[in-house]
Amino acid sequence: MLTFWKLIRIPLPVLLGVFLIFAHSPVIWGHHAPPPTLSSLDPGGGQRGTTLELRLRGAHLSRQPRLITPFPVNGPVEAFDLADPSSIGLRFTLPPETATGVHPLRIQTLDGLSNPLLFEVSAFPTLNHLPNGVQTLERLPVVVEGRVEGSEIDRVRFPVRRGVPILIDARCGRIGSDLDPVLRLTTPSGRFVASDDDTPGLGRDARLLVIPEADEDWLLELADTRSQGPDGDRGRYRLTIAPVEGFVVPSPFGLFPPGAPAGRTLAFEWFAPTQPNAPTGLFAQTLTNPFAKADDPAGWYERHALAWETPRLESVPRLPIDTVWSLVTPPETAQIVPPALVLDRIITPGQRRRHRFQVEPGRSYRLTIEAATLGSPLDAVLTVRRETGETLAEADDTTIGNLALGRWPAGLITADPLLTLAVPGDVGRIVAEVRDLHGRGGPDLAYRLRIEPIEAAIDVQLNEGQIAVPQGGRGGLSVTLTRQGEDGPIALTLIDPPTGISLEGGHIPPGVTTGGATLTWDHQADDSSEPIAPQLVKLAARLPDGRTVLVGRVEVFSRPGGVPTEFDHQPGLIVAPARSVPIRLTAPSTEPLLLGIGGKVEIPLGFARDLEAAGDGPWNIGPFTPPTPGLNLPEIEIAAGVAQAKPVWTLTAGLPTPGGLCTIIPRAQGTLAGQPTTLFFPAVTVEVVTPVVMELNTPRVELKPGGTATLSGKATRRGGYAGPLTLVVANLPPGVTLDPTPEPIPVDRDMFNLTLKAAPDAAAAQVQATIGLLAPVGNETYPNPPIPFEVKVTP
Template sequence: MVQRPFVALLLWAVVVRASLAAGPRLDHLQPQGGQRGAEVVVTLIGSRIGQDPQDVLFYDPGIALKGIERIDDNQAKATFVIDPDCQPGIHGLRVRTATGLTNLRTFHVGALPEVVETEPNNAFESPQPVDFGVAVNGVVTSEDVDYLAIEAHEGERISVEVEGLRLGRTFFDPAVTVFDDKRFEVASADDSPLLQQDSYCCVLAPKSGKYVIELRETSYRGDDASTYRLHIGKFPRPAAAFPGGGRPGQPLEIKWLGDPAGEKIETVTLPNPAPLGFRISASDQHGAAPTGTPLRAVDLPNIIEVEPNKEMEQATRGEVPGAFCGVIGEAEDGDRFSFTAKKGEVFDFNLIAREIRSPLDGVLRLRNAKGEVIAAADDNGGKPDAYFRFTIPEDGQYVVEVEDHLRQGQPTYLYRVEVSRPAAAVDLALEERIQYEATEIVVPQGNRMAVMVAANRADVAGELNVALGELPPGVAQEANPLAADYNRLPVLLRAAPDAPLAGVLTTVTAELADKSQPIASRFKQQTWLVRGSNNVPVWNHWAERAAVAVVQPAPFTISIVEPKAPIVQSGSKDLKVVAERRDGFDGRIAVRLLYDPPGLSSHQGIGIEPGQTEALIPLTTAGNAWARDWKVIVVAEADVNGPVRTSTEFATLKLVPPYLAMTFPPVATEQGKSVDYSIALSHTTPFDGPAKVELVGLPPGVATTPQEITKDSTEVKFPLSVAADARVGHHRQLYCQVTVIENGEPVVHTIGTGELRIDEPLKPADPAQTAQQPAAAAGESS
C-alpha cells in the first residue's frame, strides 16, 4: 500500500515521456507514386514518423487515406486510394502524428501500371524487357545507366517521360534516349521547357521491332536518392496547349501543340476557381500524359492572333482589357496586336510564356500610332517573362508587339499578353521558422503557437484584417489589424485542453479592415525540395493552403511578464519570460521573440536553463525604431526527443521617443588636469523622481561618477578626474546612459555622442637655455 502512489507516479511519468515525443520528419516515400484507380501501400520513412502516426493531409483532391499504422519509430505504412479520375502528376502531402506534422513531400500519380526496375539492366545488349505501357520505378547510382526494352509497331507513338528531379529528393538531372535495335538513336532529350530538368521523348516508330530506352544522369552522377519514375507508352505528349488559358468556369477550345502525331483540338472547361499551378493532361484512346500542361484561368477575353500580323498595319485587332494570344512560329517572327485606349487609363501588360512552360524568352513592347516605342520590357524581377504598367498618354490607337529575345521561334513558342486594369490584391505567406523550410502550425493541447504572416500589398492601402480559415476543432485564433504602413503580422492560435488531435489544410486571407473595397488574397507557400549551389532553388512545391494541427500537450507553457514601462528609441530593456514546467521535465527551453519590430533587436540565444523557470531577453532599439504599441509574442522550443514548440500570449511593448535630448560640447584638457564636462538637457516627456545619468566611453585614465537629474534639470555636470597617464587623443565615442524609473521598471536611454580631447602638458623651459638667451641678445646689440 505504501508503494502504490510511487508506482502510479512512475507509470504516469513514463506515459508523459512517451507522449512528449517531438514533431516527425518525412524523408521520402516508397514507392513515390502509383497508378490512378489503384490502392497503393506506401512506406513513409523519416525521423519519429512511426511514433503514433494518425493521418495524411493531401493538398490536392483525388487521393484518400485508407489506413496508416506504425512499422517502427522511423517508419509507417499507409494505404492510399487513388481515384480513377485523379489528375496525373504531383500531389503534395504531410503526415500527421500525435506529436506533429511532417515537412511536405510529394506523391506522384500516373495513368500506367507500375513496375520496378530490375538489376542488372545496365548493358544495352541485355536490357530489362517491359510492357509497352508501364511506369518504371528505379534508381540511378554513380555511373549507372539503365536500359529497358519495348516492342513497337511502325507508326506507333513512342512516348517516354521521366520524373527525376521533380520527385524532390536530390539534384538529379536525368537524360533519356530511345534507340532502335541496331543502337541507332531515334530520339533523345535532356532538359525540356515543359518539365525543366526532367525530360521526355515523343516520336513515331520508324519501323516495327525492338526499341531500347536508355536512362542515365546527364553527367553520369547519381546516388541512392537519384530515384526516378519512367513512363513508357503510347500516350500523347504535347509540349503546349494554345492559347495557354481562358476564363474560369468557361469552356475553352485548346489546341495541343508539339505532339508528333499531329495537332489536336479539344474543348475543356477551366475550374472556378482554378487551383494554384493548374494543369490539364492531354489524353486519347492510347492513354493520358503523365504530366499536365499549364493553363491560366483569368477573367479576360482571349484575342487570338490572325496571321499575318508581323507589321504594324497587319496587327490583329482587339479590345482591352483582354489577353492577346499567339505563337512565334519561326525564327525572326514577331506578332502585333492593336487596341484603342483613352488618355489616363492605366493598364498592366503581362507577357505570359515561361509561366506556361513555353520556350519563348519574350520581349514586350508598346507602340503608339506613329510606331514609336513608348514602353518596353524583357524580364521582370529576374523572371524571364516581361511586365510593365503604363498610363495611356492620349486617346488613340496603340500596338502591342511580341518577339523572342534571340529572335528564335518554333510552333510551340506560344504566349499570352494579358492586359488588365490594376486590381487590389494582397500576396500572403507564412514566414519561415527554419530557413528553406515551409512553416507548419502545430498547437499543443491546452497551449499556444504563433506564426508570422507576410502581407505584401498590390494597389491597396489601409489596415488589413488577416485570418486563417477552417481550423481544427477546439482551436481559436487571434490577430490584430495589420497597420497600413507595415507588412508583417503575428497570428496566435490556442488549443483547448480537450481539443481532439486533428489537422487541416486551411486558407489564409486578408481584407481591408474598413471593408471599403474587395481585395484578392493570394496565399502561396514555397517548399524548397531541391536546392543548388548557393542555395538557389532548383525545384519547389507551391501550396495555396497552410497546414495546422493539434498535437499532444507540451511539457511546459511560457508567458511574458508584460512590461509596465516602455522602451525608448536608442534604448534598451530586458523582457522577462516565465516558464511553467510539467513534473518530470527539466530541459532547457530556448526562448526568442517571434519577430522584431522595425528598429528593435532582440537576443536570439536566450534560454531558460535546467532548474530555472525564467529568463530575460535583452532588447535594444535604434534611434529610428518605429514608435508605437507593439503586440509581441515569445516562442519557445525544447528538445524532447526532437523539437517541441509553444508560444506566449500577446503582450504589449510600448516603444516611445526618448524622454530627453542632450547637447554634448567638445571638451579639452591635459593629462593630470581634471575638468568638468557639462551637457545641456532638453526634455520632451516629463518623468517623476530622479533619473540616473552615467557618462560612458571615457578613455583609460579618466574617471567620473554617476549623476542624478530631474525633469526640471537643464544640464548635467560630470567632474572628470584625468590621470597623468590618461590616453592622449580625440575621444569621440562618449555617450550617456540615462535610467528613468517608471512604474518600478527602468527606462534606459542611450544618448550621444560627445568628444573629449586630452593633450600632453607643455614641457617646462630648460633653465640653461633661458639664461643664455639674454646674453646672446646683449651681444647682438653691441
C-alpha cells in the same frame, strides 16, 4: 468553416474516415514529440486502381500516422513497420478514377503535420529499374522508376511496332527530383533514333514522341546532363514508356484559355498531339469552369483535378484564377485599358500577336508574359512599340527577383519576358507584340500578358508551409516582406478564420521586412472522438490605406543547379492540431506596452513544467523572429531542474528604432522526449514611442523691447526613458534670445521655465517659433519632435 480539404474540394469523410482516431490515454497526452518531417518516399508513384505499399522516411513518423492526400483512397490505410520513428510503411488502394498527375502528400501524427512530398498517380503499372545492366521490358505501357547517381547511365530495352507513336517521358523536376535528365534512343545495334534534353514547357525534364519505322527493339539511355547525378532520392526519376493508343498525351500546357477569371464561366479546351510535330490530330473537349466563384483567391496557382472519363489524361496543368479584367483572344483592333490580362496564343508558325493598350503619357507600366512558368512551350519575345511602329522596349528571358513576380520562387530563370516601360510624354497608346523566339506555332503555345501601372506595392511570403498548434499552446508563423514604395506599418490578419483559430500579434513597423504572429486553436483533442483535420488558414497583410494583400508561400520541390524547376503556390498556412505539452508559457498579451526610444520596458514571462513529463533540462528564451532594428532582446536561460520560473525580459530600444506597433514573440527552446523542441509564448505587442511628451502652459508669449517673458511647460518621459533632456528653441524673432541659456532638465524633474528677453531695439514682430528636446540615447542623441509656439514683440 473553411478547411484545407474543402478548399481543394475533396470530401472530408472520404479522405479521413479511414484514419485512426486520437487516443484518449492521459499517458499519450503527456508524451510530446516534434511534428513529423518527410525526406523521401518509395515508390514515388503508383498506378490508379491498384494497392500500394508506400515507404516513407523522415523523422517522428510513428505516432499514429495518417496519410493526407488531395485525392481519396479506397478502404483503410494500413500502417506497418512502426518500430522505427524515422521510417514507416503505409498500405492503401488508389481508386481507378483518381486523376493522373503529381500530387502533394503529407503525414499527420498526434504532433502535427509534415512537409509535402510529391507523389505521381499514373494510368500505367510501375517497375523498379534494376541496379545493373540493361532492363528489358516485355510489354508496354509501363513506368520505370529508378535513380541516377554521378555519371551512371540507366538503360532500358523495349519492343516497338511500326507506325505506332511511342511516348518517352522522363519526370524528374516534376516529381521533386534534382536530376537534369538527357534521353538517347538507339537500336540495340547502335543506330541513332532520337534524343532530347530540356523539353520546352517541362523545365529541365525531357520528353520524346517518336514514330517507329519498323517492328524492332529500341534501347533507351537515361543519364544526368552534367554527369553529376544527385545522390539518393535527389536523383530519382519516373520514366513513362507507352504507345500512344487508348489515351491522350497532352502537350506540356494543353489547356486553353490559360486561366479562369473568377466569377465568370468559360469553356476550356484540351490539346494533345497524337503524332510528333503535327499541328493536326488534336483532341479538344470543353468543360465549364467549375471554379468561377467570386470569392476565390486571386493570383494563386492550384492543381485542380480536371478529370474526365474520356480521354484518359496523363497530366494536369496549373489553373490560374484571376480577378483582374481578363480578355480571351481579343481582336487586334481592341483598345485595352490597364490594368488588364490578355489570354491568347500563337497558333501559326511565325505569327505575331499584337495588343493595343491605352496608357497615360509619362506614367510607368509593368508588362509581364506568363507562359513557360506555367508549362507552355512558348519561348516568348515581348516588344512594345508606338502606334507608328517605333520600338520603345523589348524583353526576352527573365531572372525572377522582381516584386511583380513574387508568386514565383526567387532565382527562377525563365523564358518569360518582363519589362518596365516609362511611357514618353507624347504617347497615349502602345502596341505590345508577342512572338515565339523560334518562330513556332500551335494551339498549345498559350500565354498570359499582364499590364499594370507601377504603384507602391508589397509582397508578403510565409516562411513556414505548415505549423502545429498544441492544445492549450500556440504555433508561431513568420513572414518576409518585399517592399516597393510601400514603407508604412503592416498588420497581419486572418480572412474568415476557421472556428476556434485566432491570431495574436502580427504588427510590423514601418520599413521593416520581417514579422510574425502566433496562432491559437481552441480544439479539444483529448475529448475528440473524430480525427481533427488540418485547416487551411488564409492570411492577409493590411496596409495603412486599408488595402489587403494575400499572404502565401511558394513551395519549391526541386532546385537542380539552384534553379527551381518544380514549385507550387500555397494560398495560406496549413495548421494542424497537436497534443498538449507538459510546459505552460505565459506573457502579457492585452494592451500594448509602451517603449520609449532610448528607454526600456520589462516583460514578465511565466514558465512552468511538469519535471516528470517534460524532463529537467535547461531551456533558452529568446525572440522567434528577427527583432525590429534598434530593439535589444537579450537571451534568458531557465536552468536545469527548475520547475517554475518568472523571468523578466528587459526590452530596450536604441537608434534607429521605427516608431509604431511591433510584435515580439518570445520562444522557448529546449528538449522534450529527447528531441529539440520550440514552444511559443503569447505574442507581446509593443508600441515604440518618442521618449518625451512635451506640453506648454501657454502656446503664446508676448514681450516688449527691452522686456522679458516666461515660457513654461512640462516634459514627461515615457516608455521607460530616464535620461536628461536638453531644450532647443528655434525660429525666435530678431532681437529675442534666451537669457540665461537653459540648463538640461535633470532626470528627477520634468517641469521647465525659460526666460525670453527682447533687446531694447527689437522690432515689432509676430512669428511661429518651436521648442524641442534632445534626448541622449547611448552614444547618440534623439531629437524629440518640436512643438510650435507663438512669440509676439509689441512696441
